[in-house]
Amino acid sequence: MLILKWFNAQLLKMEWLHHLVELLVNAFGLDINSRVGGSIHFFIYDTIKIFILLSVLIFGISYIQSFFLPERTRKILGRFRGVWANILAALLGTVTPFCSCSSIPLFIGFTSAGLPIGVTFSFLISSPLVDLASIILLASIFNWKIAIAYVVVGVVLAVIGGSAISKLKLEEYVEPYVYGNKVMDGEQEELTVKDRVDFAKEQVLDITKRVWLYVIIGVGIGAAIHNWVPESIISTILGKDKWHSVLLATFVGIPMYADIFGTLPIAEALVAKGVGLGTALAFMMGVTALSLPSIIMLSKAVKPKLLATFIGIVTVGIIAIGYLFNSFTYLLL
Amino acid sequence: MIIKILGGGCANCRKLYTIAEQAAQELGVQAELVKVQDMRDIVSYGVMRTPALVINEKVKVFGKVPKIDEVKKYISEEM
Numbered sequence: 001m002l003i004l005k006w007f008n009a010q011l012l013k014m015e016w017l018h019h020l021v022e023l024l025v026n027a028f029g030l031d032i033n034s035r036v037g038g039s040i041h042f043f044i045y046d047t048i049k050i051f052i053l054l055s056v057l058i059f060g061i062s063y064i065q066s067f068f069l070p071e072r073t074r075k076i077l078g079r080f081r082g083v084w085a086n087i088l089a090a091l092l093g094t095v096t097p098f099c100s101c102s103s104i105p106l107f108i109g110f111t112s113a114g115l116p117i118g119v120t121f122s123f124l125i126s127s128p129l130v131d132l133a134s135i136i137l138l139a140s141i142f143n144w145k146i147a148i149a150y151v152v153v154g155v156v157l158a159v160i161g162g163s164a165i166s167k168l169k170l171e172e173y174v175e176p177y178v179y180g181n182k183v184m185d186g187e188q189e190e191l192t193v194k195d196r197v198d199f200a201k202e203q204v205l206d207i208t209k210r211v212w213l214y215v216i217i218g219v220g221i222g223a224a225i226h227n228w229v230p231e232s233i234i235s236t237i238l239g240k241d242k243w244h245s246v247l248l249a250t251f252v253g254i255p256m257y258a259d260i261f262g263t264l265p266i267a268e269a270l271v272a273k274g275v276g277l278g279t280a281l282a283f284m285m286g287v288t289a290l291s292l293p294s295i296i297m298l299s300k301a302v303k304p305k306l307l308a309t310f311i312g313i314v315t316v317g318i319i320a321i322g323y324l325f326n327s328f329t330y331l332l333l
Numbered sequence: 334m335i336i337k338i339l340g341g342g343c344a345n346c347r348k349l350y351t352i353a354e355q356a357a358q359e360l361g362v363q364a365e366l367v368k369v370q371d372m373r374d375i376v377s378y379g380v381m382r383t384p385a386l387v388i389n390e391k392v393k394v395f396g397k398v399p400k401i402d403e404v405k406k407y408i409s410e411e412m
Contacts, residue, residue, distance in 0.1 A: 182379035
């Protein structure tokens with residue numbers, strides 16, 4: 001237990017870094033309880049923490065992911081039927097390397113291989129929403145209970161969303177060119193340990209290059225909220241007692257495009273300012289699961305009716321999750 | 334020889350293009366390099382991850398940027 005506690009405090013929450021940055025800020029004659037000192041501390045501490053966790057996590061996770069490349073996932077999914085296929089798709093979505101830029105080829109590749117569109121949508125929902133790295137970051141910023149609850153509701157949303165799309169029989173609303181493409185079955189030659197390490201290294205570089213700006217902006221906004229925006233304003237707009245807070249957070253989040261790593265510091269600052277946990281999570285899920293760029297891309301492969309159904313289901317799901325978390329926060333914090 | 338680079342203009346696709354160009358040059362191969370950026374054309378090769386390298390209509394690599402020596406090997410296979 002003691003080791004676990006130490007692991008949580010020092011490795012996950014990085015309390016040593018918190019103190020170190022505090023010393024640094026103090027060295028410049030600033031108090032971390034003051035506004036300026038507090039913002040600088042939040043900014044430096046969160047940026048360094050996220051980048052350390054990001055590199056270590058992505059490396060480890062990419063190594064695991066190299067066993068679940070999309071070609072393999074597709075093959076595994078082909079063996080399952082009904083809701084089991086949706087559940088498996090949602091779970092594999094959490095470990096399959098994914099970037100919103102590849103969602104369309106993936107959608108087409110899965111569909112061409114004969115996977116039901118509902119199963120593919122389960123995958124498409126869970127993949128950006130629940131990432132292995134995000135679980136550990138959530139545990140670092142909040143706690144393990146919240147991290148696990150987040151994963152569970154994310155997967156449930158993906159399963160329900162995909163199953164609903166199956167039930168609605170929307171196959172005819174997929175653009176015709178999506179069907180009947182060649183399916184490359186031959187997995188590339190078996191990867192060696194060195195290949196996997198190389199793959200993991202490349203992923204670290206790739207993802208860091210892709211997300212660093214979002215992280216800096218996210219931490220910047222977080223620091224601003226943390227120290228400069230009066231609590232009264234935030235609680236008037238997004239306070240726990242405001243019924244519309246979750247709706248507002250979701251609809252502001254949806255059009256935005258950012259990585260989950262960039263949105264976490266914002267969620268962290270909001271919760272510290274008294275915003276409901278469900279409201280902060282709804283914002284985060286809105287940003288990561290749906291965004292204008294990904295919707296525009298998806299519109300090239302599916303017709304408006306299916307696209308609208310997909311957006312509708314995910315939006316309703318996120319809002320429901322938001323209210324659920326707000327109601328049961330006392331169990332998690 | 335026709336060498337196609339599949340990918341919607343991502344950084345890795347440009348990297349692969351440069352590597353393929355250099356590989357063909359170093360091998361002294363007369364090759365026509367084509368960028369395939371339209372999603373419909375890309376998926377018609379059955380590729381789910383870009384960038385991909387296609388030589389004489391055969392998919393050689395996908396989902397990663399290969400080293401130049403690998404690319405040379407693939408070009409030699411098709412000579």
